[in-house]
Amino acid sequence: xAVTTRSKRIKTAYLLLIPGFAWLxxxxxxxxxxLLATSLKRPLGDSPEAGFAYALQFSNYSQxxxxxxxxxxxxxTFAAIATVFCLLLAYPISYYMAFKAKKYKYLMLVLIVAxxxxxxxxRTNAWKTILSSEGAVVGFLNFLxxxxxERILSTSxxxxxxxxxxxxxxxxxPLFISLDKIDKRLLEAAGDLYxxxxxxxxxxxxxxxxxxxxxxxxxxxxxxxxDYINAELLGGISDKMIGNVIQSQFIILRNYxxxxxxxxxxxxxxxxxxxxxxxxxxxxxxL
Amino acid sequence: xxxxxxxxxxxxxxGFSVAVITYLMIPLALIIxxxxxxxxxxxxxxxxxxxxxxxxxxxxxxxxxxxxSLSVQIAILVTIVxxxxxxxxxxxxxxxxxxxxxxxxxxxxxxxxxxxVIVGASLLALFLNIFIPLGFWTILIAQITFTISFVVVVxxxxxxxxxxRLEQAAMDLYATPFQxxxxxxxxxxxxxxxxxALISLSLSFDDYIITSFxxxxxxxxxxxxxxxxxxxxxxxxxxxxxxxxxxSLGLVALAAIIAKRRKLKTLx
Amino acid sequence: MPKNxxxxxxxxxxxxxxxxxxxxxxxxxxxxxxxxxxxxLGPSGCGKTTTLRMxxxxxEPTSGEILIGEENIVPLPPYKRPVNTVxxxxxxxxxxxxxxxxxxxxxxxxxxxxxxxxKDMLALxxxxxxxxxxxTQLSGGQQQRVAVxxxxxxxxxxxxxxxxLGALDLKLRRQMQLExxxxxxxxxxxxxxxxxxxxxxxxxxxxxxxxxxxxxxxxGSPVExxxxxxxxxxxxxxxxxxxxxxxxxxxxxxxxxxxxxxxxLYVPKSKTNITSGKIVVGVRPEKIKVVDIDTPGLPKNQIIxxxxxxxxxxxxxxxxxxxxxxxxxxxxxxxxxxxxLGYKGNEVVLAWEPRNSFALDPDEDxxxxxxxxxxxx
Numbered sequence: 001x002a003v004t005t006r007s008k009r010i011k012t013a014y015l016l017l018i019p020g021f022a023w024l025x026x027x028x029x030x031x032x033x034x035l036l037a038t039s040l041k042r043p044l045g046d047s048p049e050a051g052f053a054y055a056l057q058f059s060n061y062s063q064x065x066x067x068x069x070x071x072x073x074x075x076x077t078f079a080a081i082a083t084v085f086c087l088l089l090a091y092p093i094s095y096y097m098a099f100k101a102k103k104y105k106y107l108m109l110v111l112i113v114a115x116x117x118x119x120x121x122x123r124t125n126a127w128k129t130i131l132s133s134e135g136a137v138v139g140f141l142n143f144l145x146x147x148x149x150e151r152i153l154s155t156s157x158x159x160x161x162x163x164x165x166x167x168x169x170x171x172x173x174p175l176f177i178s179l180d181k182i183d184k185r186l187l188e189a190a191g192d193l194y195x196x197x198x199x200x201x202x203x204x205x206x207x208x209x210x211x212x213x214x215x216x217x218x219x220x221x222x223x224x225x226x227d228y229i230n231a232e233l234l235g236g237i238s239d240k241m242i243g244n245v246i247q248s249q250f251i252i253l254r255n256y257x258x259x260x261x262x263x264x265x266x267x268x269x270x271x272x273x274x275x276x277x278x279x280x281x282x283x284x285x286x287l
Numbered sequence: 288x289x290x291x292x293x294x295x296x297x298x299x300x301x302g303f304s305v306a307v308i309t310y311l312m313i314p315l316a317l318i319i320x321x322x323x324x325x326x327x328x329x330x331x332x333x334x335x336x337x338x339x340x341x342x343x344x345x346x347x348x349x350x351x352x353x354x355x356s357l358s359v360q361i362a363i364l365v366t367i368v369x370x371x372x373x374x375x376x377x378x379x380x381x382x383x384x385x386x387x388x389x390x391x392x393x394x395x396x397x398x399x400x401x402x403x404v405i406v407g408a409s410l411l412a413l414f415l416n417i418f419i420p421l422g423f424w425t426i427l428i429a430q431i432t433f434t435i436s437f438v439v440v441v442x443x444x445x446x447x448x449x450x451x452r453l454e455q456a457a458m459d460l461y462a463t464p465f466q467x468x469x470x471x472x473x474x475x476x477x478x479x480x481x482x483x484a485l486i487s488l489s490l491s492f493d494d495y496i497i498t499s500f501x502x503x504x505x506x507x508x509x510x511x512x513x514x515x516x517x518x519x520x521x522x523x524x525x526x527x528x529x530x531x532x533x534x535s536l537g538l539v540a541l542a543a544i545i546a547k548r549r550k551l552k553t554l555x
Numbered sequence: 556m557p558k559n560x561x562x563x564x565x566x567x568x569x570x571x572x573x574x575x576x577x578x579x580x581x582x583x584x585x586x587x588x589x590x591x592x593x594x595x596l597g598p599s600g601c602g603k604t605t606t607l608r609m610x611x612x613x614x615e616p617t618s619g620e621i622l623i624g625e626e627n628i629v630p631l632p633p634y635k636r637p638v639n640t641v642x643x644x645x646x647x648x649x650x651x652x653x654x655x656x657x658x659x660x661x662x663x664x665x666x667x668x669x670x671x672x673x674k675d676m677l678a679l680x681x682x683x684x685x686x687x688x689x690x691t692q693l694s695g696g697q698q699q700r701v702a703v704x705x706x707x708x709x710x711x712x713x714x715x716x717x718x719x720l721g722a723l724d725l726k727l728r729r730q731m732q733l734e735x736x737x738x739x740x741x742x743x744x745x746x747x748x749x750x751x752x753x754x755x756x757x758x759x760x761x762x763x764x765x766x767x768x769x770x771x772x773x774x775g776s777p778v779e780x781x782x783x784x785x786x787x788x789x790x791x792x793x794x795x796x797x798x799x800x801x802x803x804x805x806x807x808x809x810x811x812x813x814x815x816x817x818x819x820l821y822v823p824k825s826k827t828n829i830t831s832g833k834i835v836v837g838v839r840p841e842k843i844k845v846v847d848i849d850t851p852g853l854p855k856n857q858i859i860x861x862x863x864x865x866x867x868x869x870x871x872x873x874x875x876x877x878x879x880x881x882x883x884x885x886x887x888x889x890x891x892x893x894x895x896l897g898y899k900g901n902e903v904v905l906a907w908e909p910r911n912s913f914a915l916d917p918d919e920d921x922x923x924x925x926x927x928x929x930x931x932x
Contacts, residue, residue, distance in 0.1 A: 012464075013383035017391060020372035020435055027432040028398050031409035038412045093304040100300060110539045111308050115315055116489040118532035121512040122524060126314035129321075129332040168311065177444065197293065218400060226402020229495065233516065243496075246404045250411060250500065260412060263405045274400055455613050456646040458633040460660035460705065466634075470659070474650045 032267075039260035048254040060261040068245050068262060072269065075241035078156065079225035082163035083171075086220050087213065089164070090171035094212075095205070098179035109176070112169050124162055124233050131158055131234070154236030162230035167223065171216040178212025179205070214281055222270055242266055315532055322525035329519030341522035351523050354511035358492050361423070361507065365430045365491040370484045372431070373438025374476075380439070381446040382472075399436040406433050407500030414501065421503025429501040430491045437490060438483040445479020492531075562589040562712050562745055563624035565610070570619035572605050572769075579605040581769035583619070587713075587762075592739050592746045594760035596753055598792065598924075602769040603749045604643075607715050610747065611640045623712050634663070639706035640715040644722055645698050647690035653677070653701055654686040660709040676708045679738070696727045703735065707742060714739075716748040720755065732758050753793050757781065765789050767924065781839075783826060783913050790837050790915065792924035797843075797884045799836045800917065803829065810855075810909050816880040820856050820912065827914035835915040842911040843886035845874050845903050853906040860884060862901045876905055 039060055041052035065072075097105050115123060130137060131152040141147050152158050182205060190200045228243030242262065249259035321331050325338035346352040379385070380392060398406065410429045414421060453475065457467040495509040502510060512524055565587040572580040580602040587593045595603040608614040610621055612633030620627045628636050639660065648656050657676055661669045677683045680700040690698055699719060706714055716735075720728045736759050739746045750756050756763045757777035764774040765788070773785045784790035787798060801815035810821040811829075813836050820836050827834070838856070848859065860876040863883065871887045878884055886905055 010383070010385050013379045013385040016375040016379035016383070020376040020439075021391070021394060023372055023431065024394060024398060024435060027410065027413075027428050028401075028406070029394075031413035032405075034413040034416050035405070035409035038416065089307050089310075092300055093307045096300045096304040100297065101304070106543075108304070108308065110536065112311060114532055114535045114539075115311055116493060117535040118315055118318060118528040119509055119512050119524075120493055121495055121509050121516065122318055122520070122528050123314040125512070125516050125520060126317045130313065130317060132332065134333070165310070165314075168307075222400050222402055226404045227496075228404065243402070243404045246408060247496075247499075250408055256412065256415070259408060263408045266402060267405050270400065270402060450646065452642055452644075452646040453648060455611075455633070456640070456642055456648070457659070457663075459611055459613070459638075459640045459642075460709065461634045461663040462659070463634050463663075464632075466663050470663075471648060 035260045035263060038256050039264050041257040041260075043257070048256070052257055057257065060257045061265065064258055064261040065265060068242065071240060071242040071245050072266070074156075074239070075225050075243065075266075076269070076273075078160055078163060078231075078241060079221050079227075082160050082167060082224050083217050083221040085160075085164045086168050086171040087217065089168060090175050090216065091209075091213075094172050094175035094179050097176050098182070099184070105180075112172055116169065120166055121229065121233075124166065124229060127158075127162055127165065128153065128233055131161075153234060154239070156235065156239050158234040159231050159239050159241075162234045163224045163227065166227075166230065167220040170219040170223070174215035174219065175209065175212040178209050178215075182208050210281065214278070218274065218277075222274075225270060226266060318525050319529045319532075322522050322529045324522055326519070326522065331520055331522050331525070341526045345523050345526055347523060348521060350506065351511060351521070351527070354506045354508045355527055357423075357505065358508035361426055361430065362488050362491040364427055365434055366484050366487040368427075369431045369434035369438050369487045369491075370480060373435045373483060373487075374442050374480055376435070377439045377442035377446055378472075378476075381443055395436050395439045398433060399440070403433070403494075403496040404500075407497040410497075411500040421501055422505055425501040425503065426498050426505065426507065429497050430494055433494075433497055434487045434490050437486055441483040441486055442476065442479045445476055445482070449475055562743065564589045565713050565745060565747070566620075566622040567606070567610075568620040568622065570606065570609060570621065571617045572602070572609060572614060573617045578769050580609070580616075583769070583771060585764065585771065585774075587745060587747060589712075589745055590743050591761045592736065592748065592759055594748045594750060594756035594763045595766055596750055596756040596763055596793070597766035598751055601766045603751075603766050604717055606766075607640070607717055607747065607749050610713065611638055611715055612636050613640075637712040638715060639709050639711040639713075640717060641699075641702045641706050641719045643717045643719070645690075645702040645719075647698055647701055647705070649690055652687050652689060653682060653693070656690065656701055657704050657708055659705060664709075672708060676704045679741075680704045695723050696731065699723060699731060700734075703738065707738070707744065710742075711744060713745045713747060716746060718750055719748075720750075720752075728755070735759060757793075763793075765793060767792070784837070785915070786923070787835070787837075787915055787919040787921055788924035790913070790924070791922070795840050795885060796837045797840065797886075798915070798921045799882070800921070801834055801836055803831045803834055806830070811914070816878075818858055818879075820858075821909035822912040822914045823910055826912075829914060829917075833917035835917050835919070835921070837913045837915055838907055838911055840873070840885040841871070841887040841889070842907045843884075844906045845876070845886050845888045846906060848902055848904055850904065853904065854908040856909055856912065857904050857906045858884070859902060859904055862899055862903060864899065874903075876903060 037054065038052070040054075040056050040058065041060075042055040042057040043052055044050045093108075097108050101108055129135065132138070133151045133153060138147070138150075138152055141152075142150055149155055152161075186204055186208075187200055190204050195203060225241075226243045226246075228241055228247050231239050231241045231244050246259055246262050246266070249255050249262060253259075320334070322341055323337055323339060324331055324334055325336040325340060326332075327335045376391075376395060380388065380395070407429065410425070410432065411421075413419075414425055419425060449472075453471055454467050457471040458464070462470060493509060494507075495513060498507055499510060499513070506514070508527070512520060515521065515524065567583050567585040567587075570580055570583040570585075571578070583602075583606060595606060597603045605614060609616050610628075612628070612631060616629060619629075621629050623637060628638070648659065651659070654673060654677070658669055658673045661672065666672075674683065674686075677686055680703060682697060682700055682704065685693060685697060685701075690701065693701065699722075702719065719735075720731050723731060732755055735746075735748075748756070748759060760777065762774065763777050763780055765772045765780065767788050773780050773789045780789060781793055784793065784796070787796075790796035790798065799813075799815040799820060801813040801820065804812040804814045804819065806812070806824065807821065809824055811824050811827065811834075813820050813822060813834055815836065822834075822836050824830075844854070846853065858876075858878055860878045862874055863877045864875040866873045869890065871889050874886045874888065876884045876886060884905060
């Protein structure tokens, strides 16, 4: 660029950023601060109707964690299991789409994305019907005698199944994109240089797909850890996750400081996980 | 033997992929089947009798259609605003060098890695703290907020793959920066922007968690489904979901056919 | 295209481009006469493309001026410069038809009634039937012609060509070289052509500037710089050379006598300022005759050596001959009558006319400009 236009271009960059970031500041980062402030409020009376006052009541956190830590553990365990299974299911199909499916590639892509347009609540609810104790699936499995609790619905298994189902496309899409980007000639070159099929996969395809794995696992694990829909619709009383607690504290009990403290704790744990994960993997290609 | 092994592996991959897609399709099949059901009681969970009542009379319970049209309105507005804001950010991030770029990237990434309950809850905390009544506008604000980052990610993917020399060529051919954007950058980015808009549309239309925190008394389509799930979802909901699903498939097919025709035409 | 389109000279004045720790273009001063076909020749990384991009306005010089006629164009953004570029691998707009690609510059300048101009241009590059296609539906050679048409239609003062033929196969490249040359003669625009292919530069350009490490090593007509290279870099990069380090022995009429390991070689006095002390004598391989010992009537410069390798390449036989002091010399013998000297170990005489020698500064690295891959592609 000529001398005069360089500073102009930098100015353009800030002009482009301002509207979006103003929005994110006012409606994301500022509310997060607001949530933090709320999480330290103290109640003015015995019931939530009495309201809350600004304070620095850190005991909200210690109380929240002391009382609800099993829900965090359950949420992260469920989310981790679901993420691993999503990866196991998504990798082969993404690989197939990127390298083998040829003209069916886009048809498959459409079939994976199209369910997004049919309400996910309704789809999760459909699983409830399919897995219900009166249904054929459970009947058959009980006939085989393989169900320890003789039911699927209202078990941790059902919740995890629902999480896998709902977040699988979020794993497939980034994985597919990163695999599809791989220049097919690289594989030919590797074959030419005496790499066997297995070596070709582990030395070329796998390393090049790591950005996709990173985005996919993040896009699956984080929303799954905060989810409460699947636990609500498919799980039993003892399968509730931290999302359920936060939701009921906010919406039903209206204990805003407590709920905020729980949310903030969740956020902090997620960010720590994310930081450690990204540092371990060491990728810069997040966006 | 080796060849046989490879063949087996290819078959396995194919079978596995078909199985995964089937897994994704099972609930949809049930939804579509039950849209033709005439349930015995309130619960539309087991087959009773074939009927097209629900299809011919979608709005028998007007709250369904009201919820649906509210969701459509919100989704359209969210898509427009989020696509514009997100695309602008993406252009700045990919096309420009400036100080603070890493922080800006992080600023886009953090909302993406925040669980929905927290996005919903923190906005609720804000609205309560500054006494904004919950309703249409708060839903809109909440949904735009969580959609922007998705738009940035999708548009970024397109822009990163774009050859910068095309813009240089445009400038070399007397296009001012604005004309370069108007005639080269924008048309080339358009598929990415369209994909981002489509994703915004589906994210917004289908959002339950964030919306549920900020909806007040308004009922969007997912909220309706949630409420109905307790006492039984009427088959009309299945009809709407079926239309959305089959309609999206139909639109994709139509677009593919048009694209193919156009290609043939230019080749002849 | 009007032939009498008035174009102006292009001047580069003390042009410098420095990156953090690397000087791409170093104090370059150059005049490119209006209407000439000018080639900037050099190995990759020599700064030739950076120079071109500065003229186009796509890079900002660290210092120096670029003038077209009287006007310094450095402050102008690319879209205000009377300069157009044919990009390496073309950068055709994939979403526009060929017609719209060619019309792009005219439309941006708000010119009306462009249809005839565009169609004439398409006819000139023989792409009329392709007008409604998209770039991806064209072959490499066709795309290249679109790129030229898209730039030329704007009647720029200067057309910049950035390795425009690099992506084409050899045969097509030779054909396009001639076509470009013909188009340039036809339109009379100044062409500045950047290339690393010395044959391409010599075939096409009126003036060739050999660039190395951000500086011009030598500039002149192809014949001039080929016959009388001024530096070892030019001698080696532009074709091949045999270079001999020696000491001036004395003056013999119009010739300088030089002692090279006991052999006396002659070089015209007019080709150097050196009159005593160390000197480098050079000769091109094709100027050398390879003959039997005792052949009568040989030119004055003679070296006896042993054939260590030979290769028959059709138009000529290329010999590698080891001199008595162990230097490998190369000589090309034209295939007029195939001779049978080609036994390895045969003693032969390498002989050439003194006027075909050239002289170089003794302080230079004799291997400068020898490309790792000597294979001309």
